[in-house]
Each structure stands twice: as structure tokens, then as C-alpha cells.
Amino acid sequence: MTLPMAASDVKAAPQSTAPHSTAPRSTAPHPTAPQPTAPQILARCRELVRPALAAAIERLHPWPREMAAFSLGWCEVGGKPGSGAHGKGVRQALTVLCAEAAGSPGESAVAGAVAVELIHTFSLLHDDIMDGDETRRQRETVWKAYGTGPAVLAGDALFALALETLATSQNANSGAAIRKLSEALNNLVHGQAEDLLFEARPWTGPHAVQLHEYRSMADHKTGALLGCAAALGAVLAGAPSSTVTALAQAGQHLGVAFQAVDDLLGMWGDPEVTGKPVHSDLRRRKKTFPVLAALTTNSPAAPRLTALLESPSALDEVTVRHAAELIEEAGGRSATLDEASRHLDIASACLHSVPLAPTAVGEILTLLPFLITRRM
């Protein structure tokens, strides 16, 4: 699915920017080679990380191991080989590319890439339990397929495995990496708590969820882990703190942009692409950015939307479609696109604020609009 969003603000990497380190870059393409596409970049990073990720999963007890592999799309229930549906691996790619941007080979940050991918999988497993989500990537969620208790266990196993991966890494900076991961985990839990609490809050009045509260939630829940993914790459590459901060902030803003697009997909996304029913977030009256943004406008559509959302009866297909139209009419959709675009711009600016290896920065900048305009 292609969202109608201009990504013209994202500029090509300035090839003249000198890297702060002269360490050899094993993955640098030949100067005359064409710039790889976003899917090629993601595939290269997944291939680099996959052996270590598979080896980590292999260390799990067989039961949580199967649930983890199912969650990663590597197998079906019972252990048969999977259909191949898998995540893009954005977080692991960000870790690898940020290590390269900091002048080290991507290999130096593989333990960090594995850790963030495991934490991402852990958070999907547990969030699906908390949210009661039954499908993800056109398959049953782990709790739906294996039961709630086993899914709790599998999540815990992935969390513990992520920590072990960094704790046993031979990288001299693994201690600093663990501190970054720990910070992100606490933010992740904070954001998830906020998100769950939003459900019980009203649409209007003094206790209504404000846009700034939503932004804080997204910053904690999604921004923190992408920020951590970027930071781990830089930390494990031994980058100076200014580089770590700049890359972490870029990742953080990419994460918030990501969340905004997730909200758009939850509202208008093609079920074939999202793996979720159409209008699924709206049907559940989930407080997402497009709805909250629509409600803050002076548009005549806003009070009509409020009336629909506050109605005690279940939202049928026609009502949900009407609500989606009202959100669009009130400007909720365009406000969300603006929000995503604004955070992408900041992410891009962060990448230009410190000296980085130009090839890697070019690849990150290739990824940014792709991640926002195309979602598997």
C-alpha cells in the first residue's frame, strides 16, 4: 500500500560528509555501484543478523522457542516451516546501519540488532495479549494460537534472551548497550501503560486524551525502541556520545513517524497489507492520532464524530466507514501525515548534525521514506 504522502523533505545523503572514523567498512559498496533500494538494504541487514538471531532462538527451551519462531514467521504451530511472512526487520537494520554510520562494520553491532529484534518480538507478544488482538500479519497471534499463559512465558523468554545476548557479548561496550536497552524497556512499559489507560478515558471533557499525551505515549512506546536500536548500533561501534545521541534521536523520531503511519494503516490500511480487518482500530474505538487530531479541530465534522464515538451501541460497518470519512473531513488524516512527515524531517536533520559515514547515511535516508510510505 502506498500512502499519499510527499517525502520530498528527505534528501539524499551528502556524499561529501566525512566519517568520524577511518575504520574499514566491509559492507561499503563499490563507488560506482548503484545505490541499493530499501528492500535490498533491509534484506542485507536481515541476512547479516539472521545467523545470530537464529542461534539465540535456538538457545531457548523448545516450547518458547517454537512460539518465538512462530512469532517471527519462521514456523507454523507444531513447528512446520513457516509461510515466509515476516517483519521487515526495521529495528535490526537500524542497528546495523547506525554502526556503519559510526564508522564500524555492521558485524560489530549484531548482538545489539539481535537484542532489539528479540525485544520487539517480546513486546508484540505481550501487547497482543493486553490489547486482545487476535491476528497479526494475516496469522493468529501467539496467545490466540498457543494460549495466554504460554504467550506470557514466550514473551518473558524473549526478554531474558535479549538481555543474555548483550550480557554475554564480547563487545567492549556491551555494558553501555545494556544501559541503553534498559532505558528503552522502561520507556516501552511506560508507553504501553499509557496506551492501555487511554482506552478507559472519555473522548471529550477535562479527562479527554490530549494530543500531547498521545505524542508522549508514542514517544515512549514506539520511539524508545527505534531510538534504542539506533543507539545500540552507535554504542557497539564505539561512537562518541554526540554521535550516539544524534543517531538515537533520529531513531526516536523515525519511531514516532512510524507510529503515526501505523495509526493511518489501522484506520485506512488495506487488510491484505496490514493483516488486520479494515477500520480495526476505529471499530475498537482506539484512541489514535487521526481521531484525536480530528476532535481538536473546529470542523463541523468533529462534533458529529464525537457523537458517533460516544454512542453506546456497537459500531457497525456503515457507521465505522462514516466515522472514517468524518475523521478525514475534519483533517485527522492529513494532520497525521503532517505529524509523520515532521518527525521524518527531524530524523533526517539529526543524521546531518554529526559527521557520519556517507554510504551508511545514504542507506538510512533511503529507508526513511520507504518505511513510512510502504508497509508490508
Place this chain on the structure above:
Amino acid sequence: MTLPMAASDVKAAPQSTAPHSTAPRSTAPHPTAPQPTAPQILARCRELVRPALAAAIERLHPWPREMAAFSLGWCEVGGKPGSGAHGKGVRQALTVLCAEAAGSPGESAVAGAVAVELIHTFSLLHDDIMDGDETRRQRETVWKAYGTGPAVLAGDALFALALETLATSQNANSGAAIRKLSEALNNLVHGQAEDLLFEARPWTGPHAVQLHEYRSMADHKTGALLGCAAALGAVLAGAPSSTVTALAQAGQHLGVAFQAVDDLLGMWGDPEVTGKPVHSDLRRRKKTFPVLAALTTNSPAAPRLTALLESPSALDEVTVRHAAELIEEAGGRSATLDEASRHLDIASACLHSVPLAPTAVGEILTLLPFLITRRM
């Protein structure tokens, strides 16, 4: 409740053993002061750890914070002050005492004590979800009182907080402590997976749970965290690896003894003391040490017990009482007491295998039989 178990193998600490370090021991009692009792030792350690534990809990988002405080017995649902029912704090005490045994003030290991207490609370929260347990310490479990999703979140929050506590500690050995914690967490998950899988396995035949499998489960599920509690005390005290290993092994064996006594309490424990219904484990046909030990004997009671356990109908009060009698008749109760006693002996031997500060060792040796013969 006092279990009829001789703890005569546990000897007083040899006061002549020299500590390996000459660091001042701020908590050492005056030579002529009477040896403190086990409840006094536990209370002293709880008081030492409590401010840092409370400060850590305070850092949580308010929602998981309340659930964590509820779980610790500090408050009721809604946040009103708690009834005061709390755990003994065995794990935190072990961390403090092992730091002292290694020649450092207990204060040096407070971050470790907080981390193990948080991990213990996390594991209770999540295990209660997986096991479907509705009561603990005469109160509702967190998932029963707050819902499954929120309880998953609270457990995750405690896990992340434990990691943060060690990751941000100023102790020079916190990296090594995190490695120990990580190892224990992976073992904990492994043990919990085994325990849950035991439920679906038969009582007899080639797929029946063997005693050695049960021992391995207990070693992972309960031994690992008590071993970690002891190891963290020694590691944060800067003890040499031989001391860390000896204390970790003592904790590990104490944990396995603890699990055996837990099994006895789940079978014959006074509900007033355990906070759980009488015969609760047996009613659920849980595969515990006393039952498995009874089934391995040649006693004529064993096949009669098997017939009861394999019967498809629910176990009523009379049947459960009869099953408990058969387990006792077949020697399951005495075998479990022997198991606990054997592991206590090994724990005691570990404490005598390296030079340690005698006062602290004396306190640990005071705790051992208390923890096994008296359970709040």
C-alpha cells in the same frame, strides 16, 4: 506451621573461620551480643533494602506501580495502605548476607537485593497468570484483582525495573551482576516452561515425569533465583570467583530445598499459613515431588494412587484426602523431607568450603532451618 523435619545437620558457623577480607563490617554485632533470631535477621535485611526497593517502585508508571505495591503487600486495590501481609524477603536477605559473608557491608549489595526482589515479584505475577492461581498470601493474585493484561504489564515493568536497578548502579561489579541475573532469568523461564509442560504429561508409562526431570525443573525454577540472590551479594562485594561460586551453590541448593517444602505445603500445608486452599496442588493434580516420589516406590499404595490420579472425574474432598494418605503411605512425604534435608546439607557444606566472615555465615546458617521448617 512446623514441619517434622530434623535440621540437626545444619551446624553453627565455625567462629574460627577467618574472613577472606579485612574490610570493616558495619553490621557486625558486638562479640558479646546474642546471636539474632531468624526473624530478626530477615527484618534487619528488609529494613536495609526497603528504602531502595521503595525508591525503585516509585520510578514506575503509577499503574504498574500500584500493582507492584499490591503484590508486595504494601497497598490494596485502589492504593489504600496494605494489610501488612508480605513475603519474608528471603532472597533479598540472602543477597545482603552473602555480601557480608564476603567481607563487605550489606549496603554494597542493596542494588542486587532490590533486583532479585523485583524479579521474584515479576515471576510470581506472571506464574500466577500461567498457573491460573487466584489467591496468594490470603489475597487475590494481581491478574485476578486487576485483570490479565494489566498483570502482564506489571510483570514486564518489574522485570525492566530490576534490570535498570543494576544497570544504573554505581557498583564497579554491576556488569558481572547483570550477567548473573541474566543467567538466572533464562533458567527461571526454562524451569517454568518445564513445570507447565509437566501438566500435560501422563502419570505412568514412558512419557511420565521422572524424578530427575522434576529435580531439574526445581533447580531451574527455584534454585536459579536463590542462587542468583547469593551470587549477586558476593559479586557486588567484589568477592573472588571461588567465593561467588560457593555462595551461589549454597543459594541454589537452598532454593531446591525451598521448592520441596513448598510442595509439602501445597499438599499438607495449613491454609491459614499458606494462604491457599488445603490440598490445592493435589486437587489440581499438579506433578509435585511428593506425588512423583510416591509413584516411584514399590509400595502397594502406589498403584492405588495412580488409579485415583488417572481417574477422569474431578477429585472431591474425600478422594483428595485419601490420595494424600496414599502418598504418605507410599513414602512420598518422607522422601520429600529427605530431599529438602539433603539439599540443606549441601548448602551448609558449600558455606564451609571457602573462607567467609563468620558472623554473616552464622546468620545464614540460622536462616536455613528456619526457612525450611517455618513458612509464613
